[in-house]
Amino acid sequence: MIPPGFTGGYLDRADRLRHDVDGLAAALDWRTRLLVLGPGYEPQVDGAGRLGWTTLAQAPDDAELVLLGLAEGRAHVAAITHEPGTAAFRSPRVMTALAEMAPGEAATWGAARSVLDWHARHRFCANCGAATAPFRAGWGRKCGACSTEHFPRTDPVVIMIAEHDGRALLGRQAAWPHGRYSALAGFLEPGESIEEAVARELHEEAGIRVRDTRYVASQPWPFPSQLMIACVAKAEDDSLTLDRNELEDAIWVPREEVRAVLAGGTGAFLAPPPFAIAHTLLTRWAEEP
Structure with missing residues (x-):
């Protein structure tokens, strides 16, 4: 039986590192893989249906990162871009890429897309309106004024x-x-x-x-x-x-x-x-x- 789409991901989500600031910093080394995304969070897929990855050196110096998980001893991350206006948009290129993806790849890309879009739409606190900042390895945002914690929703x-x-x-x-x-x-x-x-x-x-x-x-x-x-x-x-x-x-x-x-x-x-x-x-x- 073919599993439903966007399931079967291969990354260990490594929740333990979301609570461990020092452990997360140690995990983000030269082996870390950064997910390559185009405009609108479009995935980059190679001829084998695999997602495109690059090194952490390609991320902006001040980039905020989301830890997608671990695989083969390496951290896999995505950069928060605060790209607006893409919440429900599905371009023809995205639909084509999804049809070409190898098993498990859509699960990784889908998780990244959802959490990055959430960051873009939750830059300010729903409680007091002040600016928020990522914490828990990018799986939450915290208000700098009232300390309210916000988490991605489904x-x-x-x-x-x-x-x-x-x-x-x-x-x-x-x-x-x-x-x-x-x-x-x-x-x-x-x-x-x-x-x-x-x-x-x-x-x-x-x-x-x-x-x-x-x-x-x-x-x-x-x-x-x-x-x-x-x-x-x-x-x-x-x-x-x-x-x-x-x-x-x-x-x-x-x-x-x-x-x-x-x-x-x-x-x-x-x-x-x-x-x-x-x-x-x-x-x-x-x-x-």
Whole structure:
């Protein structure tokens, strides 16, 4: 079974060094590898699908660093750039690079992208408005005025297919590539369980009521920093009432057709890319008897 995209990272996150200032300083030596990133945190990928790395000497003298982790005795870091305005942007070059990445590389890049973007958007304290500075090896920021500590957050998102009579409900947004359909999704709101969020989103977006929600898999999604929680739920009927603010269209697709499309054949929809949790969700649903 192919693991969900953005998982399977090979770095030891080395939490122990986040609390050890002297140990971290000792780890940042000539062997340290600095992640190479382009504008918008775009990854640089070689012909083998590996991320680009350089030496710490290539970082600015006053660079603030995030310790991504350790591998083969070497620290792997990324430089905080405070690059604005890129929170949810996914350029075609990023999508191409993700499709080319070797296993585990997207997990490293995704973690770096999420935490760097968080730094860019949290330069000032939400408590008092004063400037903050990185601490804990770049996995937090601390206010210099009121000492409030801030940490990167992850926003939970439910992503799901409803099933009815051997068919899966798929929807599309107008901005997606022509023919692309995927699982429906939405943010989990405060005070909700996963099952309640699945039921609410499916009813709000497609007008259906569901039961018997089951968890399938999860995936980090670094645009900017979400945890996608993939589920399947049984629909009580197949009558749809679409929220046109959310969906351009929605269709019920038989399991055999989903299998054919995922295998590279033709069908009523273009499948989501393999690095998206929707692809994992559809694959596992299609493999059921």
